[in-house]
Amino acid sequence: MSSYADRLAALRVQLSKDSLDGFVVPLTDEHMSEYVGSYAQRLEWLTGFKGSAGSAVVLPEEAAIFTDGRYTLQVRSQVSADQWSYQSVPETSVAAWLKDHAPAGARIGYDPWLHTAQWAKMAKEQLAAKGAELVAVDRNPIDAVWADRPEPSKARLVVQPEELTGQSSADKRHAMADWLKGEGADAAVLAALDSIAWTFNLRGADVSHTPVALAFAVVHNDGTADLFVAPEKVDADVKAHLGNGVRLHGRDEFEGFLEGMNGKLVAVDPERSVAAIAEALTRAGARILQRRDPAVLPKAIKNKVEIAGQKAAQARDGASIVRFLKWVEAEAPKGGLDELKASDRLEAFRREGGMLKDLSFDTISGSGPNGAIVHYKASAETNRPIEMNSLYLVDSGGQYADGTTDITRTLLIGEPTGEMRDRFTRVLQGHVAIATALFPKGTRGTQLDSFARRPLWEAGLDYAHGTGHGVGAFLSVHEGPQRISPAGSSQAGGDEPLQAGMILSNEPGYYKAGEYGIRIENLVLVVPVDVPGAEKEVLGFQTLTFAPIERRLIKKDMLSAEEIAWVDSYHAEVVEKIGPQLDDEHRSWLVAACRPL
Structure with missing residues (x-):
């Protein structure tokens, strides 16, 4: 039409x-x-x-x-x-x-x-x-x-090997079975695509930028499972990987299967399962136990293998970001650079590394006023030149077999205004406040969110998005249940207690409509922290993302000694982790970009 x-x-x-x-x-x-x-x-x-x-x-x-x-x-x-x-x-x-x-x-x-x-x-x-x-x-x-509505993807399933998952699918299913027995339940429905991918150690290509396949699953209290997926997606390798403990069905057989679960007590996640699932079970005479999908929390708490993979992916991605930052610094003053050319070149830098599977989301490449649109996507209609004396915000990420990345940097093109530097420094202060936060075990993301906002609040400013979201292991770039967000936010999930092994983003920002946007985003890992004399278990964050933060936008006189020390220490670590991956020219640029404040 x-x-x-x-x-x-x-x-x-x-x-x-x-x-x-x-x-x-x-x-x-x-x-x-x-x-x-x-x-x-x-x-x-x-x-x-x-x-x-x-x-x-x-x-x-x-x-x-x-x-x-x-x-x-x-x-x-x-x-x-x-x-x-x-x-x-x-x-x-x-x-x-x-x-x-x-x-x-x-x-x-x-x-x-x-x-x-x-x-x-x-x-x-x-x-x-x-x-x-x-x-x-x-x-x-x-x-x-919708006459020309596309068909669902027919992409094949791919096995995610145990050397990258750190745990077999059988072990994951048996852990779920033990949980089901403890609940007195017969089975659990898995409807969330990333839960299914994680549980069965499979990946797919049915959703842009998220390596999942269209499927449903039912896991039983004996550790076996029924997986509902289009037959053409399954090859011999996938069948061998799944083994005898997983029965395969067509995706269109799922509703009929549910209608055969008469008398069963079935765990269904009320947030992640659609009404049609509950209706089919009710028609069958099954009883519904409303419980969170049993994959959600263990998926969010990364094991040692997943953490090691994530760190490797972040370091590899950081080298691509450094090449991009140096390229923009050289190209933008010449004129002719725009949002689409920049995002295309950033993707090319990632692909030149040879291990990129996909982007983890559509790159947000926002020049000047477009940077103030929080989830902006450049198009032929909106594409702006990257002009002198402006800010350029780029939020991007990659999907690698060993990890998922998400990083935002705000680049200065030319000379900044005093207001730009003030706002950038306040965002930086909020970022440092999260990066350095120590908190007792049991603390929720809602309790930490205001740490990031305080420097902006003190100037009567704020931002209209959460401060941090969970991130998957070669899965969804937005992963629950953990996040750092205001209480009562429409972006739910900030009430989940943070646990060691969870990965989140740390991304405060500031947006002046019609003029510019600022965001500084790194990924962080929740880790235990040894605090002498502590009377409770203490957690903190370990930063995983390494790339320079724009020094020319920092007002040093606004920072405390501790904040300056954090920036200098972070930049030293950027040089240490990223420098060895670069040639002499890029390494020299990186050292200059990361010199102490």
Whole structure:
């Protein structure tokens, strides 16, 4: 269809045919994924919104799109205000908006394969207050009008060897079986794609930048499992790797399998499983035990092998970043460099290392005002030149077989203003506060988040995103359950106690709409810390990411002696870890970029 207005009109015609007065469109797939395959990009197809979190509601006479603070600017640039009203989360929600806008007696459709049972229950209650009804659809009405909708990926599964995972799939499944026995349960449903990849030591290529395969699984209390995946994805190597303890089925057989679990007590994650799973089990006469997916926490707590792999990947990635930083410094003053050329060259530097599997997300390459768009993605329409006397923000990462990287640097092109230096230094102070934090075991990310914001708060400033997210081991660049975020944030998960072995990002920022953005991001590992005389177990962070921080943007007189010492020590470690990977010319540049403050 020629325009987003045409698509919205076609959907309204289809809703009328389906006897519906509205429809809810989330940005997810049947696995509640953050990043989804092209076949599931229904929100983007309908609205033009290209962010990684959002949802929409279509009624006969009005439509609304819902995003959080990360996408306030982006949604307005990509989605037409003529057809859509912009709604901010968490100030409102889809269910709350429907309660106010759906007419009495309305039938509002939802796809039970794209929402949790919790969400459906809440939305039903909100609509009931208006005398309206939430209706599960058998077929998503967007699919009926999306004529050229892509097919799901047919990419083959790949075995992730034990020398990189540090634990066999059989051992992981038996640990789950012991947990199930302790709960008195017969089985657990695994619906999250990264949980399935981790549990079975498999990787895939069905979602851009996330090495997972479209699959469902049921793990039983004897350590065996049923894996539901398209047969063409499975070769002899994968079958041999899985062994006799894993029974293979087509992905389309999953719902029928659930309907055969009569009398079983089945653990289902209410956050990571869609409503259709609970409905199938209920139809079967199974009992549902609401518990968190048993892969989530052990996946987040990296073992020694995974930590070693992550450190190797970070060091390799850091060498690519240094080559890029030196290249930008040389090329930008010549003119002709823009956001797309820069991000393409950064990817090329990573690929030249010979071990890159994929990027870990679409590179955020933001020059000047585009840097103030938190999750900006450069396109032919938005591409800006990287101009003199400006800031250039680049947030990027790589997927390597031994680890997943994510790093942000803010580059100075030309001369900074005093305000730029002030804001950059405050962001740096927040970054150092997290990097050096010591905290008792049991501390949650919500308790640490304000450490990073305090220097900005003192100047009446803030940023509208979390300070840190979990990161997988050659898996999702955004991994739960741990994160560092404000209490009550729409980016949930900050209430998980931090444990040794978890990896998180440390990424405070500052964004001046229409002018520039600043973010400094490294990955950190939670480690035990020996504190003399401590009466509790103490944890802290070990920095994993190594690349220069822009010295010319630092106002040294704003920093404490301890903060200066951290910057100098960090830069010395950058030279130590990255220098040996570089030729003489790049090493000399690195030494100069990392000289003490």
